[in-house]
Amino acid sequence: MSLSVVRTHGTNGGYVRGCRCEACRKAHREYEAAHRKAKADPDSGYVAADRARAHLQFLAEHGLGVGAVNVATDIIPSIIIGIRNGKRTRLQKRTEKKILAVTPDLALDHALVDAAPTWRRINEMLAAGTPESVILAALDRTGPITRLGRSQVTVRTAALIERLHTKLSPVVPDNVRILAVPPEQRRGRACRRADFSQIEAGHPVTLSA
Structure with a gap:
């Protein structure tokens, strides 16, 4: 067996070069199976x-x-x-x-529009106690919500958030200032608890995610 074959054990190339060890035979079977699957896929090629x-x-x-x-x-x-x-x-x-x-x-x-109105509505819902998971479910997305565009969002996203906001009609505490920007990205539950403690104390804050 040549050195080139030895160096390619466990690959289809090794099998093509003549190696018939178990690793090369397995690699060849997997290659053939993948090739047949690709040929059967109407979107391949x-x-x-x-x-x-x-x-x-x-x-x-x-x-x-x-x-x-x-x-x-x-x-x-x-x-x-x-x-x-x-x-x-x-x-x-x-x-x-x-x-x-x-x-x-x-x-x-999917066209892009200014994200400010959308973020204001999101922040109002969060401030009123709406779980982030509810907002994400309305968008058919997984978190975190800060993955939404900072300056622009799609027309579809803006419309879905507006619909949910209208449905929930969130009531925001008087001592909370709502900004039309994404929530600050802070890590850990301790940060989130600290933010809400500030709200209870009457300090205007931007809610974290």
Whole structure:
């Protein structure tokens, strides 16, 4: 057995080079299984970028640029730009599928707006005793809530928070000042207890997450 084979034990490459040890046979079986699975996946492989490029141009004509498509699809902007300007001539099928699924209406839901009104409503609900978990559930998100955009949020997020705020109609204590900014990111339950003790003492504070 050659040195090159010995150095590649436990890999499909080692099996291809002729090694039949248990580790290489196992690696080869796993490689073949993954290959069969990939071939069976309708979204695997690559396609020409023509349809995706045409759809991006269509969205641009409706005022939806790279940023809106990025937010709606989670495709990184450089890929979207490359497809749109023709530098990328091929793309993964699943990427094409994401782009073609974007409609002007859907993209508008993911358009970005000023986050200040949303943060003011969130802080009012927190100050009134609404658990953070309730707010996150309304957004279908997991925490912490400080992961929301500091300066901008999506239209969808703003609408969901406004709906929940209207439904709960939170009553904020008079001694609490509500700011239109994200809660301060502080660590530990002790910090959170300290913040609420300040509220009880009548000191205006910005609630922590």
